Amino acid sequence: MTVITAIGPRISGMARKLPTWPVYVLGLVPAGWLVYAALTNQLGIDPVRQLEHDLGLLSLRFLLASLCITPLLRFARINLMKFRKALGLLAVIYLTLHFLVWLLLDLQLRWGLIGAEIVKRPYLTVGFVAFLMLLPLAATSWQGAIRRLGVATWGRLHRLVYPAVILGGIHFVMQEKVWTTESLIYLALAVGLVATRLTWIRRW
Numbered sequence: 001m002t003v004i005t006a007i008g009p010r011i012s013g014m015a016r017k018l019p020t021w022p023v024y025v026l027g028l029v030p031a032g033w034l035v036y037a038a039l040t041n042q043l044g045i046d047p048v049r050q051l052e053h054d055l056g057l058l059s060l061r062f063l064l065a066s067l068c069i070t071p072l073l074r075f076a077r078i079n080l081m082k083f084r085k086a087l088g089l090l091a092v093i094y095l096t097l098h099f100l101v102w103l104l105l106d107l108q109l110r111w112g113l114i115g116a117e118i119v120k121r122p123y124l125t126v127g128f129v130a131f132l133m134l135l136p137l138a139a140t141s142w143q144g145a146i147r148r149l150g151v152a153t154w155g156r157l158h159r160l161v162y163p164a165v166i167l168g169g170i171h172f173v174m175q176e177k178v179w180t181t182e183s184l185i186y187l188a189l190a191v192g193l194v195a196t197r198l199t200w201i202r203r204w
Contacts, residue, residue, distance in 0.1 A: 008077030016079075020086050027090040030058055031097065048105045052098055056127075059094035060168050060186055062087050063134075067165060067193040085141055088161070092138040095131055095168075123174035130167035133160045162194045 034054055037043050043050040066087035072078040107114050118124045137158055139145070146154045169187035176183050 008079075012077065012079035016082070020082060023083050023086040024090065027062065027086070028093075031055075031094070048101065052101050052106065055094050055098035055101060056172070059091050059098055060165075060172060060190075062091035062094060063161070063165050063168060064186070064189055064193065066091060067161070067190075067197070071193070071196060089138060089141060092134050095134060099128075099131055123171055126167050126174065127171035130164045130171060133164040133167070137161060137164075162197065165190045166194055 034043075034051060038047055038051055041047070066084050069080050069084040069087070072080060103109065103114065107117065118128050137160060140149065140154060140157060149157065166187075169183075169190035173179060173183045173187050
């Protein structure tokens with residue numbers, strides 16, 4: 001623990017010198033690869049489904065990464081707070097792409113079917129609710145929104161990330177034909193990170 005505490009400030013010092021734009025650039029590299037893989041028929045026998053899956057999983061990973069920032073600060077004294085917004089926005093970008101692939105390539109804009117599918121299939125309902133929860137967070141991620149809403153209101157609004165990430169984990173588990181260790185690990189991480197964060201909020 002002492003070693004971690006000693007290393008933390010060094011990492012934090014290096015992080016302070018870095019701009020945030022490389023996080024966006026590197027974060028979008030997987031999207032570029034997926035586009036290339038789709039165009040060159042490298043996504044298997046069901047490329048649309050694979051593309052949906054990979055984009056959704058990337059969204060969940062970035063969302064979980066954004067929720068790891070505070071525990072890293074509290075437990076390891078590693079301050080990466082300046083990158084939290086970038087990770088959160090990348091999560092929303094990938095989730096939007098995930099939804100658009102389903103909307104455009106899978107259901108091909110058959111609006112009646114789209115509504116029916118979301119209502120009929122619980123895993124789609126759960127995923128869509130998580131998507132709707134994250135949209136206002138992305139829309140209010142700029143500094144002007146904090147001034148207009150007020151810090152307290154803005155903070156309460158952005159707590160929607162907690163149910164959203166759990167719903168994202170549940171969506172991942174439910175969409176699997178059989179429960180996999182991977183999907184259960186992601187759900188456990190989501191629940192664990194949210195539970196830890198809510199414990200801190202109550203203490204405040």
